[in-house]
Amino acid sequence: MWSRRWMWIAWPAFLAAGVMEVLIFAVFDPQDMVWLGQSLEMSRTAIYTLSFFVLWGVFVGAGFMTVLLSLPRAEVNGQTPTPTAATRDWRLQESLEACYPNNA
Known part of the structure; x- marks a missing residue:
C-alpha cells in the first residue's frame, strides 16, 4: 500500500516542481542569481536541474506530511483498527446507499 501512496506523493510533486520551475525562471535568469554575495559559477542547465530537484524534494516533503x-x-501506531458503533453505522449506511442509490 505504501508504494501506491508514494506515487500519490511523487507524481503530483513532480508536476508541481515542473510548474514552479517554469514560473520561477520565467522571472529570474539563473546567470544573474547571487548566493551569499557571490555569483553562481554553474551553467544554466545545472542551476535548472538543481532547483528542480530541490523544489521536487520540498513538494514531496509536503505531500508526505499530508498523507501521514x-x-x-x-x-500510524501499527494497531489493528477496532470497529466502533459509529463505524458500523457508517458502513451500513454506505452499503444501503450502494444498494438503493435513488432512495433519498
Missing part, C-alpha cells in the same frame, strides 16, 4: 497526517491513528 491523514492516516488513521491505528495505522
Whole structure:
C-alpha cells in the first residue's frame, strides 16, 4: 500500500516542481542569481536541474506530511483498527446507499 501512496506523493510533486520551475525562471535568469554575495559559477542547465530537484524534494516533503497526517491513528501506531458503533453505522449506511442509490 505504501508504494501506491508514494506515487500519490511523487507524481503530483513532480508536476508541481515542473510548474514552479517554469514560473520561477520565467522571472529570474539563473546567470544573474547571487548566493551569499557571490555569483553562481554553474551553467544554466545545472542551476535548472538543481532547483528542480530541490523544489521536487520540498513538494514531496509536503505531500508526505499530508498523507501521514491523514492516516488513521491505528495505522500510524501499527494497531489493528477496532470497529466502533459509529463505524458500523457508517458502513451500513454506505452499503444501503450502494444498494438503493435513488432512495433519498
